[in-house]
Amino acid sequence: MTAVAKSSGCSVEDERTRRMRAESPWRIALRILVRNRVAMSGLAILVIMSLLAVLAPAIAPYDPDAVDILHQLEAPSQAHILGTDLYGRDIFSRILYGGRITLVVGLIAVGIAASIGIVLGLIAGFYGGALDSIIMRLVDVLLAFPRILLALSIVGMLGPGLLNVMVAVGIAGITGYARLVRGSVLSAKENVYVEAARVVGCPDHIILRRHLLPNIIGPVIVLATLDVAAAILSASSLSFLGLGVQPPTAEWGAMLNEGRQYLRTAPWITLFPGLAIMISVLSINMLGDGLRDALDPRMKI
Amino acid sequence: MLRYIQRRLLIMIPVLWGVVTLVFFLMYMLPGDPAATILAQSGGKAEAIEKLREQLGLNDPLPVQYMRFLSNAVRGDFGNSIFLRQPVMQIIAENLPATIELAIGALVVALAIGFSMGILAALKCNTWVDRLCMLTAIAGVSMPNFWLALLIMYLISAINTYYGVLILPITGQGGIQHLIVPSIVLGFAVSGSLARLVRSSMLEVLRQEYITTARAKGLSRRVVILRHALRNALIPVVTMLGLQFGYLLGGTVIIETVFSRRGLGRTIVDAIVWKDLPVVQGAVFVTATTYMLVNLLVDISYAVIDPRIRYS
Amino acid sequence: MLRYRLMVGVVLVALVAGLLAGCAQPATPQVVTVKETVVVEKEVPVEKEVVKTVVVEKVVTPTPAPKGGELTYGLTLIVSDIDPHSGASSELGIFLTSVYDPLVWRDQEGNFHPGLAKKWEISEDGKVYTFYLRDDVKFHDGTPFNAQAVKFNFDRITNPNFKSNKAKYMMGPYDHTEVVDDYTVKVYFKEPYAPFLDSVSQVYLAIASPKALQEWGDEKYREHQVGTGPFMMSEYVAKDHIVLVKNPDYNWAPEFMMHQGPAYLDKITFRFYPDAATRAPALESGEVQIMGEIPPVDANRLMADPRFVIYPVDIPGQSLQFFINTSKPPTDDLRVRQALLYGLDREAIINGIFRALSPIAHGPLGRKTPGYTSQVEGMYPFDLEKAKQLLADAGWKDTNGDGILDKGGQDLALNTILMTWGYLPEIGTAMQGLYRQLGVKLETQVLTYPAALEAASKNEHHLIPMAISSSDPDILSSYFHSRNIEKGFAWSRYSDPELDQWLDEGARTMDWEKRAELYAKAQVRIMEQALIIPIRDYVNLNGASAKVKGLRYSLQGWFPWLYDVYIEQ
DSSP states (O other): OOOOOOSSSSOOOOHHHHHHTTSOHHHHHHHHHHHOHHHHHHHHHHHHHHHHHHTHHHHOSSOTTOOOGGGTTOOSOSSSTTOBOTTOOBHHHHHHHHHHHHHHHHHHHHHHHHHHHHHHHHHHHHHOHHHHHHHHHHHHHHHTSOHHHHHHHHHHHHOSSHHHHHHHHHHHHHHHHHHHHHHHHHHHHTSHHHHHHHHHTOOHHHIIIIIIHHHHHHHHHHHHHHHHHHHHHHHHHHHHTTOSSOTTOOOHHHHHHHHGGGTTTOTHHHHHHHHHHHHHHHHHHHHHHHHHHHHOTTOOO | OHHHHHHHHHHHHHHHHHHHHHHHHHHHHSSOOHHHHHHHHHTOOTTHHHHHHHHTTTTSOHHHHHHHHHHHHHTTOOOBOTTTOSBHHHHHHHHHHHHHHHHHHHHHHHHHHHHHHHHHHHHTTTSHHHHHHHHHHHHHHHSOHHHHHHHHHHHHHHHHHHHSOOSSOOSSOOSTHHHHHHHHHHHHHHHHHHHHHHHHHHHHHHTSHHHHHHHHTTOOHHHIIIIIIHHHHHHHHHHHHHHHHHHHHHHHHHHHHHTTOOSHHHHHHHHHHTTOHHHHHHHHHHHHHHHHHHHHHHHHHHHHHOTTOOOO | OHHHHHHHHHHHHHHHHHHHHHHOTTSOOOOOOTHHHHHHHHSOGGGGHHHHHHHHHHHHSOOOSOOOOEEEEEESSOOSOOOTTTOOOSHHHHHHTTTOOOSEEEOTTSOEEESSEEEEEEOTTSOEEEEEEOSSOBOTTSOBOOHHHHHHHHHHHHOTTSOOSSHHHHTOSEEEEEEEETTEEEEEESSOOTTHHHHHTSGGGOOOOHHHHHHHHHHHGGGSOOOSSSEEEEEEETTTEEEEEEOTTOOOOOTTSSOOSSOSOSEEEEEEOOSGGGHHHHHHTTSOSEESSOOHHHHHHHHTOTTEEEEEEEOOBBOEEEEEOOSSTTTTSHHHHHHHHHTOOHHHHHHHHHTTOSOBOOSSBOTTSTTOOGGGTTSSOOOHHHHHHHHHHTTOBOSSSSSSOEETTEEOEEEEEEOSSTTHHHHHHHHHHHHHTTTOEEEEEEOOHHHHHHHHHTTOOSEEEEOOBOSSTTHHHHHHOGGGSTTSSOTTOOOOHHHHHHHHHHHHOOOHHHHHHHHHHHHHHHHHTTOEEEEEOOEEEEEEETTEESOEEOTTSSOEEGGGOEEOO
């Protein structure tokens, strides 16, 4: 009678799910995901936003960096559908171009965090002992800082700039992956097949790659997806604090920061970039939640 | 239990050593010369730079500076701020309460919104109420808090301009009134993740056999939810609160900047920007210690909430 | 041409206004409505002179009703160190000006007036200053003010163990202080030191109660400051607020104040608003009655609101300027530097970012700085064609058609360092856009203050901005004397023995006329050599509730004289 938890979280197990058990776990996951309307709408928004970003040069009505002081701080109108900023730059065009930066920052920062974090976690979990202690104490040190502060100090050290923001946000995110992977490896190691592989004399790297990695990849995918959202927020926070991308680069957080002083006179400068951040983060979160439900609803991420 | 706490406290020592060492070298590598910064600001003469460097002990070799710093830090003395001229510990003592006040305010907001939305959603599972709650929750998580802050500020000051009434003070310090808006902004994001967790955790518990048993025994729905379900749903929530406390501490950086509040978060940011090493050291040390202690408290509280958990 | 005529007209208006201000003091007050302030925003900025005068005149009105009230004043930077002898910020002077009296006062026109010193003498060689002190002044703690107190303070500032960020440097080549009798004191210098009278007029050389200094020690004194001024420090919570209360015994106001005896206000609270976006809302909501450094766009809006008055106050000292690095290509070429000056539409920047509330700067010093020369005006009018020609002469052409000039395969790209203060990111972004018309590319990076200084000392920059306030032209030598190139702030890295000599002589010369002449020559040379791109004269846009009366700012621009201020009921 103990029910297996479900994608929606509270529906009763039905005939179809029972049938799916015969299929490969990945295909089941995919099927559950496709049926999740929230996740699919998240994906749809994400695809649209990515398309807009990629096609920005074709869609944008203006050069995003073209200064036209005569038309500064103009309210949304036919000429500038989202208005203009202090320098008379078209906000719509800047948001389109800003999308490229935001998405790239999110992906690369997570790429950095995940690749380093996974390697550390695998080593710590698989080899244990002194190596494990050293790595985990290092992780503890990094964890003792609130994430944004860590990113802030790193950017302070490297100097502001797009690349440095990605590195800083990436490094600040390592701990999550290291801990997750280590935990998964520790429990996966207990499995009979790993034990068996060892007995047969399989080399470590094969065991790691063939037997352990596939087991932990699910949670990592979920964490990474949700982390893209967090990374976008962190990066835009840094830009908002003035430590992010350099002018005139159109980045949503930086645009918000630029518009802050003109909040009363020209609220559109802050309104739209903030909306853009929220929509993209929201869509990624929706997709990430769906992924988690599909892969393992009991995952604690 | 006591031995467990003792061990955890002992582990904190090397971690804290790691933290201060990391910060020391990170800060050392930050570009900038405090002596030149001080003098450039005052229009001072360049001849004075060397003398000031000497006075500030910046000309000593790095290992000497590090050992001096470490030996002082062990005694709880982080020296004097380069720019504020006050003892670092005094600066922290002046700023920490404001940050804790804000973090607690935000926590209260998060708990209030998070629990009510989470429980409501769980009880009305798969209805429009559930969906609305969850949409609000995910929106809360996805909304940049500085943006929310600006929107609220805009709203309040627009009302003030058109109707001549100030609903709530927006900036600065002061009684509980000044705390409301910043707490809502900071707490809202946490309330989102909290609501989601409370919901799923409640659902899981509600499916357990003892709930069915309790209901079968004829206990009212209300009693079952409050006495049995909520208590057991609390464990994962408490874990998350421990983690979220770090978010709150970090989030105060931005909230304190936007709302012109004093606090430890902004002290750290300012100190990083001005390369005021002693202040960064002291403030990060205190933040890290607080953070670790909170996590320890969280672990201890498991045992209180769930008697099945024992530490040895 | 039209621009030129307009400028002459404006200068005339300013002159007339200045004359009026000079002699209108006792005249019957003009009832001038706030509408006039509205006009100002559309006009060329110099005209706001009139506004300030108007405000002053209004106050002369004898108001029989009892004056008083409490005031909250919004400060902008969070003051780091508020001990006047050790701190360096301008912000500390905003509240400490009311706590201390200087030995010598300076009025808004720059004339010296008796303060704690009734009169003073300067020796022929400029090495000895003698001050004859008032004998009726008491510190807030009841101890008498006398020659020993002056000596105690100067000794404190110059003590090598005392960390002073500004006051020590204002003491110049100080040697020692001699107490002649209870109310006569002589200050000796190793070399002639002309700026000293200006130094003692500033709050950084404030005379504090020796008893309090001894009682609290260097670490604690800042929280318990005791002066002789019209207000007493009663509460200080770091980074949060400072409270001053009226000194009921005050009876030694300088002659140019509008009344004598104790101040009107009973209590003043200073609060911090470091985030510019929060300042106008705080003023509008009534959280504060006076607010410093209102963002220009908000100031513009508030000017149209009869509930508020905007006080634009010139800050003397450096204009906001970008130093052009003369030590590396392409800016080692004078023609390129001149092209940068001719080719920048500074009026667009002033109008766009500062809402025409700051005047365009013409030279290294702002127009209100003592020693400023008008010879620098009109040296570099905006002339895109001329700029293009200069660059073409220097061999820069756009050979690859990307819109950026190049020479020998190198783009005309300038590494431009920006910082987060003073609207520099905004200015930088605007300059970037404007210079594109010229085919010049600015590669901007916003750095923290310390990192920017480091980059400049490593000679990484082509352009780097600075603006330090000062009421003495000696500030020029910190930024242009060649001895400050390697370890200092002479970021143009320009070495000219003649310029060095003028600057050195300027610091030694006692005769003000001769000093002014030397500094005028220096300013003209700096501009001839195009060592800087001056952007705007620094103007602090203070906003106040229209109920606040009697508000004036000192020559230094940052510091309000709150002694005469009262709240109209």
